[in-house]
Amino acid sequence: MIYDIKNIHMGDLITQRIKEYNIDNNRICKFIKCTDEELTKILSQKSIESDLILRFSILLEYDFFRVYSNYLILYAPPAKVNNSNAQSSLPQFRKKLYTQEIISFILDLIDSGKKSKKEVMDEYKIPKTTLYKWIGKYKNGFH
Structure with a gap:
């Protein structure tokens, strides 16, 4: 089953992993x-509390939080530059960490004709050089 990255149903994803691991x-x-x-009630829910997602991630040896991270990478607007000198005490992460799932998703959009290269670059803010490197590197699939 391929999940719809725009419509995440965490209960369904966890249920799928439970079935895979039996x-x-x-x-x-x-x-x-x-x-x-x-x-049963938890697994029927679209959204699940983060502490439960963490427990399921440990038990099922799968990082369910990455599903949300992939969504943020593709669809969250870029952070606006904050001119204040205030530093956050929260951990800082790089915005553009592309997983194989994201690269595959993007290349499938282009290969299927759903989006042009320009549309992908504009909509997902992927640099032209990055996109063309992916196309050159993964044109025969992932290795």
Whole structure:
């Protein structure tokens, strides 16, 4: 199943991973500290509390937060330059960390004809040199 990056349903993604790993509900409930009914309710939700996402990420050995990171990389507007000298005490991250999933998504848009190279560069703010490097490097698929 390919997830729709614009319409993230965290419960569905976690359910998919549980099925792939064939993990027993009793083990999940014990780790998450919930009842079977509560687990069913959690997995039916589009949005799940971050502490539960963290527990599922640990149990299922998959970083579910990256789903949101991929969304931010592709769709969040670039940060505006703040002219004040105030430094944030929060950790600072690079905005443009392109995962293989994102690169594949972008190249699929171009290959399928859904978007032109120019449309991709304009909409996702991907530099021309970066896009053409991807096309040259991954034209025969990922290795």
